[in-house]
Amino acid sequence: MTQANSVFKPSSAAPDTTGQGTTQLKAPYLIYFGDVPKHGYAKTGLGLIHWRRERCAGQMRRDGCVVDGGLPDMDIAEAVKAGARSIVIGVASPGGPIPAPWLHDLADAARAGLDIVSGMHARLADFPELVDAARESGAHLVDIRAPSKDFPVGTGIKRSGKRLLTVGTDCAVGKKYTALALEREMRKRGWDADFRATGQTGIMISGSGIAMDSVVADFLSGAAEQLSPNAGPDHWDVIEGQGSLSHPSFAGVSLGLLHGSQPDALVLCHDPSRDYLLGFEERGICPIQPLMEAMEQCLIFARRVNPAARFVGISINSSSFADPDHKRLVRQFADETGLPVADPVRDGVSAILDHLEKESF
Amino acid sequence: MTQANSVFKPSSAAPDTTGQGTTQLKAPYLIYFGDVPKHGYAKTGLGLIHWRRERCAGQMRRDGCVVDGGLPDMDIAEAVKAGARSIVIGVASPGGPIPAPWLHDLADAARAGLDIVSGMHARLADFPELVDAARESGAHLVDIRAPSKDFPVGTGIKRSGKRLLTVGTDCAVGKKYTALALEREMRKRGWDADFRATGQTGIMISGSGIAMDSVVADFLSGAAEQLSPNAGPDHWDVIEGQGSLSHPSFAGVSLGLLHGSQPDALVLCHDPSRDYLLGFEERGICPIQPLMEAMEQCLIFARRVNPAARFVGISINSSSFADPDHKRLVRQFADETGLPVADPVRDGVSAILDHLEKESF
Numbered sequence: 221m222t223q224a225n226s227v228f229k230p231s232s233a234a235p236d237t238t239g240q241g242t243t244q245l246k247a248p249y250l251i252y253f254g255d256v257p258k259h260g261y262a263k264t265g266l267g268l269i270h271w272r273r274e275r276c277a278g279q280m281r282r283d284g285c286v287v288d289g290g291l292p293d294m295d296i297a298e299a300v301k302a303g304a305r306s307i308v309i310g311v312a313s314p315g316g317p318i319p320a321p322w323l324h325d326l327a328d329a330a331r332a333g334l335d336i337v338s339g340m341h342a343r344l345a346d347f348p349e350l351v352d353a354a355r356e357s358g359a360h361l362v363d364i365r366a367p368s369k370d371f372p373v374g375t376g377i378k379r380s381g382k383r384l385l386t387v388g389t390d391c392a393v394g395k396k397y398t399a400l401a402l403e404r405e406m407r408k409r410g411w412d413a414d415f416r417a418t419g420q421t422g423i424m425i426s427g428s429g430i431a432m433d434s435v436v437a438d439f440l441s442g443a444a445e446q447l448s449p450n451a452g453p454d455h456w457d458v459i460e461g462q463g464s465l466s467h468p469s470f471a472g473v474s475l476g477l478l479h480g481s482q483p484d485a486l487v488l489c490h491d492p493s494r495d496y497l498l499g500f501e502e503r504g505i506c507p508i509q510p511l512m513e514a515m516e517q518c519l520i521f522a523r524r525v526n527p528a529a530r531f532v533g534i535s536i537n538s539s540s541f542a543d544p545d546h547k548r549l550v551r552q553f554a555d556e557t558g559l560p561v562a563d564p565v566r567d568g569v570s571a572i573l574d575h576l577e578k579e580s581f
Numbered sequence: 582m583t584q585a586n587s588v589f590k591p592s593s594a595a596p597d598t599t600g601q602g603t604t605q606l607k608a609p610y611l612i613y614f615g616d617v618p619k620h621g622y623a624k625t626g627l628g629l630i631h632w633r634r635e636r637c638a639g640q641m642r643r644d645g646c647v648v649d650g651g652l653p654d655m656d657i658a659e660a661v662k663a664g665a666r667s668i669v670i671g672v673a674s675p676g677g678p679i680p681a682p683w684l685h686d687l688a689d690a691a692r693a694g695l696d697i698v699s700g701m702h703a704r705l706a707d708f709p710e711l712v713d714a715a716r717e718s719g720a721h722l723v724d725i726r727a728p729s730k731d732f733p734v735g736t737g738i739k740r741s742g743k744r745l746l747t748v749g750t751d752c753a754v755g756k757k758y759t760a761l762a763l764e765r766e767m768r769k770r771g772w773d774a775d776f777r778a779t780g781q782t783g784i785m786i787s788g789s790g791i792a793m794d795s796v797v798a799d800f801l802s803g804a805a806e807q808l809s810p811n812a813g814p815d816h817w818d819v820i821e822g823q824g825s826l827s828h829p830s831f832a833g834v835s836l837g838l839l840h841g842s843q844p845d846a847l848v849l850c851h852d853p854s855r856d857y858l859l860g861f862e863e864r865g866i867c868p869i870q871p872l873m874e875a876m877e878q879c880l881i882f883a884r885r886v887n888p889a890a891r892f893v894g895i896s897i898n899s900s901s902f903a904d905p906d907h908k909r910l911v912r913q914f915a916d917e918t919g920l921p922v923a924d925p926v927r928d929g930v931s932a933i934l935d936h937l938e939k940e941s942f
Contacts, residue, residue, distance in 0.1 A: 376829030376866055437801050438794035440833040465836075468737030468886050472801040472837025479829040505737055506885065517881060524867065525829050 242447060243364055245427040246335055247275035250299040251291060251310040254322045255284035262287040264339055264421045265310015271400050271425045277304040282321060296328050306335040306362070308424055318342055327353040330361075339364040339420030364420040365434050374441030374480050376525050381451030382581050385483035385522075386461040386535070389514050390497050391470065393489045394564065395461040396422050398535040401564040402487070403458045405573050413456040416447050418477060422460045432462050432477050433470070440473065444480020459483070465517050466509050467497055475521060482525045484581050485532045487572060488515055488557075492549050493540040511557055532579060533572030534561040603808060604725055606788040607696055608636035611660040612652060612671040615683045616645035623648040625700055625782045626671015632761050632786045638665040643682060657689050667696040667723070669785055679703055688714040696721040700781030700792075725781040726795045735802030735841050737886050742812030743942050746844035746883075747822040747896070750875050751858050752831065754850045755925065756822040757783050759896040762925040763848070764819040766934050774817040777808050779838060783821045793823050793834050801834065805841020820844070826878050827870050828858055836882060843886045845942050846893045848933060849876055849918075853910050854901040872918055893940060894933030895922040 251265045259266075269276055269289040278294035281287070289310070294302065307329040309322075318326070318340065326336050330353035338344050344361035345351060354361050384402065386395040399415055399422075406413035415422070417429025435443045448457040459481050463470030488511060500506040509517075515531050522529035534553050538546045546566060553561040560571040612626045620627075630637055630650040639655035642648070650671070655663065668690040670683075679687070679701065687697050691714035699705050705722035706712060715722050745763065747756040760776055760783075767774035776783070778790025796804045809818040820842045824831030849872060861867040870878075876892050883890035895914050899907040907927060914922040921932040 374830040375864070376861065377864055378866075433797070433799035435798050436794070437796050437798050437834045437837065438831065440798050441830055465882075466885060468840040469735040469802055470799065471840055471882070472833040472835075473798045474833075475826075475836045476798065476833025479832055500737065503736075503738055505739075520878060521826075521832070524827060 242428045242430050243362065243423055245308075245337055245362065245424070246305040247427060248277035248302070248304050249275055249306050249308045249337070250294060250296075250304040250329070250334065251276055251279045251289055252307050252322070252325065252329075253279060253281045253285050253287050253289070253310050254319065254325070255282040256287055256311045257284070259287055261311050262289075264312050264424055265289055265308065267421050268308065268310065268424045272427070275427065277302045279310075280307070280325065282325075296325070296332050296334070299329075299334070300332050304334060306337050308337040309340060312339060312420075318347065323347060323349055326350055330354040330359045331357055333357045333359055335360040335362055337362045337364065337424065339424060341365065364423050365431050371435060371439040371443040371446055373439060374445050374476075376441075376479070378482060378526065379445070379448070379450045380453060381448070381455040381457065382453075382485070383448055383457045383459060383481055383483045384485040384487065384532070384576075385459045385478065385481045386487045386489055387474070387478070387514075387518050388461055388464045388489040389466065389508050389511070390464050390491065390494060391467060392498055393491045394535055394537045395489045398487055398489050398564050398569065399458045399460045400425065401569045402573065405569050406456055406458065409573065411456060412452065412454055413458055416457050416459040418444075418447065418460045418462050429460075432473050435476075437472065437476075440476025441480035444477045445482075448481060461489070464497075464514075465521070466506070466514060468506060478518065478521050479525055483522055483529055484526060485576055485579070486515075486518060486522060486529065487533045487535050488518070488531060489535045489537070490553075491537040492553075511553060515557070530579070531557070531559055532576045533559050533569075535569070535572070536561060536563050538563045538566065603789045603791050604723065604784055606669075606698055606723065606785070607666040608788060609638040609663070609665050610636055610667050610669045610698075611638055611655060611657075611665040611690070611695065612640045612650055613668050613683075613686065613690075614640060614642045614646050614648045614650070614671050615680065615686070616643040617648055617672045618645070620648055622672050623650075625673050625785055626650055626669065628782050629669065629671065629785045633788070636788065638663045640671075641668070641686065643686075657686070657693050657695070660690075660695070661693050665695060667698050669698040670701060673700060673781075679708065684708060684710055687711055691715040691720045691722070692718055694718040694720050696723055698723045698725065698785065700725040700785060702726065725784050726792050732796060732800040732804040732807055734800060735806050735837075737802075737840070739843060739887065740806070740809070740811045741814060742809070742816040742818060743814075743846070744809055744818045744820060744842055744844045745846040745848065745893070745937075746820045746839065746842045747848045747850055748835070748839070748875075748879050749822055749825045749850040750827065750869050750872070751825050751852065751855060752828060753859055754852045755896055755898045756850045759848055759850050759925050759930065760819045760821045761786065762930045763934065766930050767817055767819065770934065772817060773813065773815055774819055777818050777820040779805075779808065779821045779823050790821075793838050794831070796837075798833065798837075801837025802841035805838045806843075809842060822850070825858075825875075826882070827867070827875060829867060839879065839882050840886055844883055844890055845887060846937055846940070847876075847879060847883060847890060848894045848896050849879070849892060850896045850898070851914075852898045853914075872914060876918070891940070892918070892920055893937045894920050894930075896930070896933070897922060897924050899924045899927065
C-alpha cells in the first residue's frame with residue numbers, strides 16, 4: 221500500500237499493456253448442467269447461451285436436470301465430434317464439493333481433451349481425479365474465480381480508446397446485462413466495441429476477462445487497467461461494473477474498478493423495486509441512494525482519472541412492474557436525471573446509445 | 582461480487598467475531614538488519630524499535646550494516662539465551678531473492694526455534710532452506726503480506742466499542758505514526774485503547790493485524806470488520822489507515838477499510854509539502870485534494886455505516902518546514918477546518934485527544 225509496492229514489485233508483476241492476465245476460454249463449449257435441481261442455479265449457463273449462442277456446441281444433462289438451454293443434448297464423445305474444446309460448468313451451486321457423478325463426467329471430458337471451465341467456489345485443482353485426467357490429455361482446468369496471474373499496481377495514466385462502465389445503486393441490478401446489451405447494439409451500428417467481463421458469468425459469456433472480486437486488493441485498479449488496454453481512438457470498451465460504491469461489502473471493488481476503468485461514459489443501473497440494498501432490509505441499514513446522489517459520488521472518483529467522465533443513461537430493471545408503472549418510472553427517472561432511461565429487456569438500449577452519439581465522445 | 586458470495590461462501594470462511602485471521606507475532610524479537618546499505622530500507626525495524634522497545638531483545642547485524650537500532654547486538658545463540666522467540670526481518674528491500682548470507686542467518690534462527698517474521702515481497706515459504714529449517718524445530722514462517730486465512734464478506738452491521746481511523750490525502754503522510762501516537766496518548770490518559778495494524782510495518786509494531794493490501798478484494802471490508810471486533814463500550818480501537826480515497830492505485834483498499842472500520846472518529850493526515858500524489862507529479866495528474874474536499878468524501882462513505890462519524894483533528898507531517906512555517910500551517914489548517922491541527926512528531930497529539938474528549942463519543 222505504500223509507494224514501495226509500485227517500486228519494489230517483483231518483475232513477474234511488471235506492467236504490461238497487452239491485456240494479458242485476463243482469463244481466456246476456448247470455444248466452442250459443451251455446457252454442463254448436470255442434474256441441477258433449480259432454474260436459478262443455472263443462470264451462468266443460460267446467460268452464456270443467451271448472449272453467445274454461436275460459441276456453444278451443445279449441452280450435457282443428467283437425469284433429474286430441470287433446465288433446458290435449448291442446445292442439442294450431447295455426451296462427451298458427441299461433443300468432441302462436434303468440435304467442442306471446453307466443457308463449461310453452467311451451474312453456480314452452493315459451496316462445498318462438486319457432486320461425485322459430476323466429477324465423473326468432468327474427468328471424462330478432461331480425458332477427452334476438453335478444458336474444464338468453472339466459476340464455482342470449489343477449485344478444480346483441488347480434485348485429484350480432475351488434475352489426473354487433465355494431465356493425461358493436456359487439458360486445462362480453468363477456475364474463473366482465480367485470476368491467472370499477478371497484476372501491476374494501477375497508474376492512473378490515461379489510455380487511448382473510449383470506455384463505458386456500468387455502475388449500480390446495488391449488486392444484481394443489471395450491470396452485466398446492460399453492458400452486454402450496449403455492446404450488442406454498438407456492434408449492430410457498426411461500431412468497434414468489446415464487452416469487458418469482470419465477473420465469472422461475464423467471463424464465461426465473453427470468453428475472457430478478470431474476476432475483479434478475486435484480485436488481491438492492492439492491484440484492483442491495476443487489474444482494471446489491464447482489462448481495457450490501449451485501443452484505437454474510436455474503439456469502445458464496454459466494461460461490466462461490480463457492486464456499488466454505496467455497498468458496505470463490495471464498495472472497494474467498485475472503486476478500484478472505477479479508477480482503473482477510467483470511463484468516458486457511465487450508465488447507472490438501478491432496480492426501482494428495492495428500498496434497501498439486497499439482503500440489508502432485515503438489518504435496517506443501507507437504504508438505496510437517490511439516483512442523483514449515486515451519480516454524483518461516482519463522478520467525483522471517475523473524474524479523478526478522467527475529468528471528462530459523465531453519465532449517458534439510466535438502465536432500470538423493472539421486471540417487477542406492470543407496463544403503466546414501468547412507463548411512469550421511466551418518465552420519473554428521466555425527469556430526475558435529464559438522461560435517457562431504459563429497461564434493456566423491455567426497451568432495448570437504443571435511447572442510451574442515441575444520446576451517447578450526440579454527446580460526441 | 583454477487584449476493585451469492587455472502588450466501589454460498591464455504592463454511593471455512595464463515596464470519597467469526599473473535600478477531601481471528603489476524604497475524605499474531607511472538608515477542609520478544611531479535612531484529613535482523615543484515616548488511617542493509619541504506620537507512621531508508623530499515624524503516625520497518627527502526628519503527629518497531631521506536632514504538633515497541635519493550636518487545637525487542639536485541640538486534641543482529643552483519644559487516645557493512647549502516648543501521649543501528651540502539652539494541653544490544655546479538656547472534657542467534659545469544660538471542661535464544663535472552664529469551665527471543667522470533668527473528669524479525671527489519672528491512673524492506675527491493676523485490677527479488679533474499680541475499681544468500683541472510684538466508685543462512687535466518688535458517689540458523691529457525692533451526693534454533695525462532696519464528697521468522699517477514700514483510701518482504703519474497704515469500705519465506707518459497708525458500709526450501711527456510712522451510713526445512715523451520716520444520717526441524719517447529720518454528721513458524723510468518724509472511725506478514727500473506728493473510729493467514731479467508732475472511733467473510735463485510736456485513737455493515739454496527740459493532741460495540743469505539744473506533745478511530747486515520748485517513749489521508751495521500752500514501753505515506755503519517756497515518757500509521759498518527760494512529761500509534763494516538764494510542765500511546767490514550768493509554769497515558771488511562772483509556773482502554775488498542776492500535777489496529779493494517780500494513781506490514783504496523784503489524785510488526787503491534788504484533789498483530791491484517792495486511793489489508795493483501796486481502797482478496799471481495800473480502801476487504803469483511804477483513805476490516807474482523808480487525809476491530811466487538812469491544813467494551815468505552816474501548817477505543819485506533820485503526821491504521823491505508824492509502825487515500827483520492828489515490829487511483831489504492832483507493833479500493835482505502836474504501837474497503839473505511840467501510841469495514843465503521844469509524845466514530847476520523848483524523849485526516851496530510852503532508853503540506855506535496856502538490857501532487859507521491860510519484861504522480863511527473864505524470865501531471867492527481868493533485869492533492871483540498872482538506873475540506875478530502876474530508877467530505879470520507880464522511881459520505883463513513884456515514885453509510887455509521888451516521889455519527891465525524892472528523893476530530895488534522896495530523897500534518899511538517900518535517901520539511903521550519904518552525905515559523907509550521908506554526909503558520911497549523912493556524913491555516915485550523916482556520917480552514919475548524920479542527921485541532923498537530924504534527925504528532927513536533928506537537929504530540931494532545932490537542933486532538935482533548936477535542937475528542939469534548940466531542941463526547
